[in-house]
Amino acid sequence: MATEIKTIGVLTSGGDAPGMNAAIRAVVRTAIMRGYSVKGIRHGYNGLLTGDIIDMNLRSVSEIIHRGGTILYTARCLEFKTLEGQQRAAQACRDNGIDALVVIGGDGSFRGCKDMAAQGIPCVGLPGTIDNDIACSDYTIGYDTAMNTAVEMIDKLRDTTQSHDRCSVVEVMGRNAGYIALNTGIAVGALVTLIPEVPYDLERDVIAKMKATQKTGKQHFIIIIAEGVGHAQDLANEIQSRTGIDSRATVLGHVQRGGSPTLRDRVTASRMGYHAVELLRKGIYNRVVATKAESIVDYDISVALSMYKTIDTTLLDIGSTISI
Numbered sequence: 095m096a097t098e099i100k101t102i103g104v105l106t107s108g109g110d111a112p113g114m115n116a117a118i119r120a121v122v123r124t125a126i127m128r129g130y131s132v133k134g135i136r137h138g139y140n141g142l143l144t145g146d147i148i149d150m151n152l153r154s155v156s157e158i159i160h161r162g163g164t165i166l167y168t169a170r171c172l173e174f175k176t177l178e179g180q181q182r183a184a185q186a187c188r189d190n191g192i193d194a195l196v197v198i199g200g201d202g203s204f205r206g207c208k209d210m211a212a213q214g215i216p217c218v219g220l221p222g223t224i225d226n227d228i229a230c231s232d233y234t235i236g237y238d239t240a241m242n243t244a245v246e247m248i249d250k251l252r253d254t255t256q257s258h259d260r261c262s263v264v265e266v267m268g269r270n271a272g273y274i275a276l277n278t279g280i281a282v283g284a285l286v287t288l289i290p291e292v293p294y295d296l297e298r299d300v301i302a303k304m305k306a307t308q309k310t311g312k313q314h315f316i317i318i319i320a321e322g323v324g325h326a327q328d329l330a331n332e333i334q335s336r337t338g339i340d341s342r343a344t345v346l347g348h349v350q351r352g353g354s355p356t357l358r359d360r361v362t363a364s365r366m367g368y369h370a371v372e373l374l375r376k377g378i379y380n381r382v383v384a385t386k387a388e389s390i391v392d393y394d395i396s397v398a399l400s401m402y403k404t405i406d407t408t409l410l411d412i413g414s415t416i417s418i
Contacts, residue, residue, distance in 0.1 A: 099194050100131060101131040101192050101194075102121070102192070102193070103132075103147070103190075104132060104150075105135035105142075106118070106138065106166050106167070107168055107170075107197055107206060108170070108202050109199075109200065109224070109351065110168050110351055112163075112224075112240070112352070112354070113355040113359030114363070115155075115164060116359065116360045117222060117363035118155060118166060118198070118367070119155040119367070122134075126151065126152055128371060131149075132149075132151075135147050135166065135195075136167050137166075137168065140169045140170075140171035142186040142187065143174065143179065145190075159355075160355070163352065164198075183210065183213070184210060184213035187210075187215050192215075194218070195207070195216070195217045196371070197219050199220075199221075199223070200227070200228060204382055205399065207382075208380070211395065217379065217380055218382070218392075219381070220363075220366045220367065221234040221366075221382065221383070222236055223236060224237055225267065225269075225270075228382075229403040230384045230401045232384070235362060239353060239355045240267065240351065242356055243349060244350055247346055248316065255315075258340060260315075260339070260342055261330070261340070261341040262314075262344060263326045263327075263344070264284075264319070264326065264343075265344070265346065266321070267347070267348075267350050268320035269290070269321055270290055271290065271322070271405075272290055272292070275289050275318050276289055276406075276413070278318060279318040279413045280409060280416075285303060285315045286299060286300050286303060286318070286414070287317075288318070288323045289320045289410070292410060296332060296336075300329075304337060306418070310418065315339070317329065378392075381394060382395055382398035
């Protein structure tokens with residue numbers, strides 16, 4: 095028999111991503127318009143353990159769709175990784191009258207959903223991470239904004255790189271996934287893009303290509319490196335040592351997480367938040383909402399966590415071919 099849901103809790107977990115607020119807004123307003131009460135859980139799963147829970151209404155989410163970050167805040171919670179912590183979190187839901195959870199975050203957040211489901215709390219997960227590394231979803235909330243931020247910063251950097259005939263090595267986010275680097279590299283015309291999924295040889299893939307490009311008359315270079323590949327400064331030092339070209343490192347860092355979300359992130363987040371509440375309304379629990387060929391779909395949490403996402407290496411060849 096399906097659990098009768100009267101109150102929905104919503105939280106954000108893991109790294110923040112632009113568009114999370116749009117997702118929160120969609121969950122809150124859809125739920126209220128469907129007759130549910132909504133509680134916001136602040137600071138992720140940690141908020142369940144500390145009782146950092148607030149009542150939300152239609153005006154709680156006014157003027158947030160354009161804001162980056164998350165009004166509910168986020169945090170990592172080591173205690174929640176334990177069975178005792180999960181049991182305490184589930185009991186906190188029951189004590190606060192929360193009948194179901196909508197969780198916005200990445201794979202770690204979805205594992206938390208699965209753990210809460212095992213404790214009897216119905217859950218729906220929404221993929222919010224700038225890395226776009228959720229296997230079940232073609233696209234994740236925050237990805238487009240992060241890439242546009244990176245492109246904007248690198249376009250500014252290009253001006254000084256060209257003025258001084260330098261090589262700029264730019265480190266973008268992506269510890270285990272090269273999606274930001276790959277697409278940003280094409281968008282800014284980077285000579286070389288290095289990602290965690292594809293091993294590289296420094297002499298063959300970087301130095302030799304720089305020297306070949308110099309022969310065509312080009313004297314300034316942009317190299318994009320995902321943080322999971324290595325440190326930009328180490329690569330810049332090595333390039334300067336081997337080529338004599340003045341090489342500077344720039345680490346974009348957490349600036350990529352912030353800023354006003356793009357139209358794509360606002361719309362995708364809104365569609366996903368609406369879909370999450372509709373699933374709960376239909377008695378469909380323990381799912382991860384995702385995009386597939388521009389459609390909003392959903393998967394069983396266990397199935398979603400077992401899926402594997404591959405990188406489109408054709409994009410590497412495109413970037414390499416047209417950046418010479």
